């Protein structure tokens with residue numbers, strides 16, 4: 001059972017006629033997987049890039065495009081606009097953005113937009129020169145000022161061969177933004193400075209080999225995203241990860257535990273809260289070969305020496321800061337997590353049994369236990385990492401309040 005932030009939420013997915021229209025299939029699939037009901041509205045141009053049948057099959061809803069097809073249930077654009085709780089337009093073409101900025105409703109999608117009075121999230125995607133065109137930029141500013149929301153396109157190599165901004169933002173970013181609009185994320189951490197660590201570390205053996213672990217960075221990145229959405233300033237010290245950092249986060253990339261230690265130390269004075277979600281290697285090879293180790297017939301013995309315990313060091317100099325640590329365990333979860341909170345001076349340890357299905361490394365969900373230094377533990381159900389990130393930040397907010405109340 002997965003906690004579905006979009007369970008039962010009614011989303012109108014508008015698809016306009018850009019080369020990225022095929023990505024609407026992945027977006028629709030992700031929304032459906034998260035429990036949303038999705039009604040797709042395509043422009044005529046969009047049908048040149050992806051078939052309605054594909055989107056209809058994914059969403060299990062008939063796809064509409066035409067204003068004037070007679071319906072038994074009433075006027076299409078009004079019915080759909082009344083039905084939807086939020087509208088997501090991905091991709092949004094320069095043409096559609098222009099029409100919206102000018103108040104034009106000359107097809108089903110643009111007319112639904114005019115008849116819709118809740119949150120609309122636009123995800124522009126187009127050729128870089130088109131995106132930078134001052135008219136397009138003016139239209140985006142006009143719509144932003146009117147309360148329309150945007151997920152900016154990202155930079156990269158575009159289908160037309162140009163490099164620059166214009167690629168449709170990644171699906172997870174689009175869906176996270178929609179979730180935060182629909183679930184009304186509070187701005188209750190506005191101005192709070194949060195230092196977050198994420199991902200694994202790599203401890204080199206020689207110039208081409210290293211010792212590492214299975215951490216993907218998903219938990220730490222989810223905390224960073226949730227914190228930014230709630231108004232915090234975020235510095236994310238990240239070990240190697242394939243994930244794109246959430247917009248608005250300052251990323252400090254590191255590789256080894258020692259580099260992570262240095263980066264964390266550098267930013268610790270600055271922060272009000274430290275969330276240590278990185279899986280820092282406990283040990284590193286005692287010696288690092290200058291050249292590639294050669295294969296030999298004999299056994300190779302590695303001597304490992306312990307890395308510094310970053311969490312414990314921070315705990316000793318925490319002052320009024322709130323420190324959240326993580327513990328991946330395979331047995332005696334609660335007892336070990338409480339002990340860790342006590343020994344390391346952490347205010348909260350988020351522990352999870354990495355042998356459980358749906359918990360731990362490289363999955364989108366987690367099953368966590370909150371453990372406190374006073375011995376209390378709270379078990380949480382299986383939930384998405386983003387939902388868990390919000391629970392952790394709820395807790396951080398309460399701990400800060402309790403700290404302030406106690407002088």
Ligand SMILES: Cc1cc2nc3c(=O)[nH]c(=O)nc-3n(C[C@H](O)[C@H](O)[C@H](O)COP(=O)(O)O)c2cc1C
Pocket residue numbers: 015016017018019020043044045046092093094095096125126127130
């Ligand atoms: C191959 C091809 C790719 C296109 N890609 C884009 C695009 O990525 N973004 C965009 O704004 N327009 C793109 N266009 C132009 C739109 O299809 C055109 O402006 C159309 O009128 C948009 O209609 P709509 O906004 O009603 O969907 C493309 C056109 C072609 C032929």
